[in-house]
Each structure stands twice: as structure tokens, then as C-alpha cells.
Amino acid sequence: MSRHDWDTARKLEFLAFSTAAESKAEGQRTYLGLLWWLIDPAVSLVVYYIVFEMVLQRGGPNFVLFLFVGLVPWRWLSASLEQSGPALLNSRALMQLVYVPKALFPLRILASNTIKFLPVFCLVIVIVLASGIPPTRALLFLPYIILVQGMLITGCALCLASIVPLFPDLRLIIGNLMRLWLFLSGVFFDVGILEGKLEQTFRLNPMTIVLEAYRDVLLKGQAPSSAMLPALALGCIFAAIAILVMRRLDFQYPKMV
């Protein structure tokens, strides 16, 4: 099996099967399985609710929903990056035994995270609607927003996975970087309350735009207030760069120890 044996059909078949298998394995590993994807944001929700609404008294109307709508997509991003960042590094033993196109390692993690995210996000929609916020046509933007976020995640995850084998120490700070990004993405507060330059700086962060779009659509019943195209383009560019890097280093990764 070498590079030319892996055509697109074979890659897709491998991704589909290993993603299904991975999800099945995940379900077996913990008693609550998939439920953790709901429990985890719920627990964070409680923590942040206590801190912001009760201690700092910085919440506002619908603060819990506001947090919830931000935290679930955030988790999609953070779990994907934290797991796929070290994906190549963790597959070292495997890639010394058999040629595998390197992008498949992070991609299969992304696929299984996406499969977990979607049902949980559907639940978020149900909860929002059940809380009395009327459904509007703006909901039709959701697939687009999800696509943009998915592309952004794919770009970042592939980039991270492609460089972590070069600088293995990076893997140790991914968690911290993610926490920093979390605070800079307006998960806990409405970026709209910031002023002038600060607000504009925050809006340079594509995750801010994405989270705001989710809230516009779900909570305010309006179309996304900022253009999503730059975030989509950024994701595509990152993904393209990472694919090039991985192709260039395809035969170097197995030699890195």
C-alpha cells in the first residue's frame, strides 16, 4: 500500500468506517457515552452561571440560554482541536508499519466529533424553542453557520496536526491556547457591549463572529449581523495550507521520533 493506492474512494470508505467504529467505541468506553456531550456543557453552564450571574452579576435576560448556545458550538471546536492536534504524533507507531495519507488521522477525529456535535446541537435548538423564543425564518441560516464553523475547525485542526510533530511541545500548550481563545470569543458575554476599538479587535476573531451568528439566529430571530464569508475563507485557506504541508512531509512524519 503506497501513496498511489489511496484513491479518494478508499479514503472516504476508511473515514466512514473508522468514524462509525470510533463512535461505537466511545459509546462503550464510558457508561454515559454520548450523554457526556450534554453533561459537560451543562456542568460548565452551572459554573459560569454562578460566576457571572450570581457573583459578578453581569448576566442579563436569558443569560443561561445565551451561555448554552455559545458553549455547545465552542465545545465542538475545542474538543476537535485538542484531540486532533496530537493525532499525527499519536499515530507514529502505525505510520511506521503502513503508508496512510496523514490527513486521515485528524480527519477521522473531526468526523467523529461532528457526529457527536450535531444531535446535541439539535437538542439546543429544542431547548431554545421550548423556552418560549418563537421560531423564525432566520433558523434557515443554521446549516450555513454550522458549515462555516465546520470549515474553520477543519482548517485549524489540520494546521495544528501538521505542525505538532515538528514541535511536539506544542501539544502541551494546546489546552492553554484553547482557554485563551475561549475568553477571547465572547462565549460569556455579548461582544456588542464592548466599545469602539476593543469591539472591532474582538470581531477579528472568527469564532466571535460564528458564536454571535448562532445567537442572532437562535435567540434574536435575525440574520447573522456580521458577514461569515471571511471566517469560511479563513478555514479553507488554513485547510489548504495544512494539506500542502502534509503532502510535503508525507514521508518525513514516519521518521520523526
Added chain:
Amino acid sequence: MTSATHPTESSSSEVIRVSNAGVSYRRRLSWFGNSNRLWALSDVSMSLHQGETLGVIGANGAGKSTLLRLLAGIIQTDRGTITRTNITVSLLSLQVGFIPDLSGRDNAILSGMLLGLRKRGIIARLDEIIEFSELGERILDPIRTYSTGMRARLGFAVALAVDPDVLLIDEVLGVGDADFAQKSRDAMQTRIQSNRTVVLVTHSESLLRSVCDRAILLHRGRTIADGDLDTVLLLYRRSRKKAEQENFAGVVKPDTEQDR
């Protein structure tokens, strides 16, 4: 290079050719120059023909495993060339990509896909895999519940089912407990002896004698002999003896794998 008793006849049957190949590893990441390279293979030339079984002989650290990785298309040459015709080459690898929480069946499919089969190809061979691995109904249980022996049996059965055009073998022939080890060794020998192209790395002279037509001798990343098995083995023994004597005399410093 010693007598090519097995000259490169009809190049039509040649499936892989390696010419003056070098493969280097980086000792550590460095921004400047290539001074940090360690040449695991420095000058290897060989060819492999349809249907033959080629032995690769050499001391530890001579570059045998790196050569197999190169032949398998896992790594590429840093200098020199390797050409191969349109064939599948794979390293005999056991339990590749196994996930403990998955059933034996799912693991067999996943592993088979990594090793080069398509999904329908493995599913078509599942009965064969189950029978050879003697797992029966247990094939549906997660493999974390398997004993080490059961896992080894499944891994071997999958590897056997893959069946590439050129099979590369690094030492392992028999796995598992005594009975299964014999069975797997037999299966592998049958596979090798049937008209199959095989590259075999082993320290076992008796195995080499029973299956190989030809051998190459690697020494510190170079092919220093290529020819019929007896000649190459003789050279190998002579070089070992010499190295041992030098070791006794304390002439040879501990293996400091110098760069070339």
C-alpha cells in the same frame, strides 16, 4: 559488491529496483543545514524479481528495517532512486490500528483497510479470518476482553488475508502459543513458497535456507553483497567473525554509527 551469481535477467520480471539509495533521519530538528543527519541507509542497490524470495541479512543497526520501510513506500529516499512497477507492496504487520473497545470483527475490517484491502474485500474474507484465528463467536466481543494469544491470532489472520503482490517480512513468522505458532509459521511458509514475491529479514539461517533463493548483505547502510544465499551467508559469517575478533582485541570502539 560480490559476484552477482543471479544476474539481472529479463528486466520484465523486475518489480522493484533500488539504486544507490540513501535514507537519513534527523537527530533533532534544526533550522540550519543538514549536519544533523544520520544515514540509516547510505548506499543500497538491489532489485527484486517477480516470484522470488529475497533474504536480507545484516547485523543489528545495518539498516534492514529501514530498507523494508523504503520498499513498502512508507518513507522515501533522500538520495538515489527506487522504482517499482504497478504492484502492491506491504509490510507484514500484526494488529495494525486495533482499537480495544471494538469487536474483533470491526477491528479486522479496520485493520484490513489500513493494510490495503477494500471493505468488501475483507468482508468477503471474514469467514476465513474467523476460521484461521479460531475465534468463533468471540469475534463479536470487544478485543479488550481477548487474551494476548487471541489478539495475536486475529492479527495474524488479518495479515494473512491481505495478500499483497510483494510481501515484506521482518522477523515475525509465528505468533501466539505453541500450537498456533506452528500453524502460523506453516501458513507463512506455504505463502512464501507458493509463487510469491517476498523480502524476508531474519537472523534464522535455517529459515533462510528453507525459503530463500537469493540474499543481500547489509553493512552499516550499504549493500556489500548480493548473490546466492550460500555465498552471502559465508561472507556474513566471515564479517561477523572478524568483528568479534576485533571486539575481543578492543579495537572496535562501541558502535558510534558515524555519519557518512
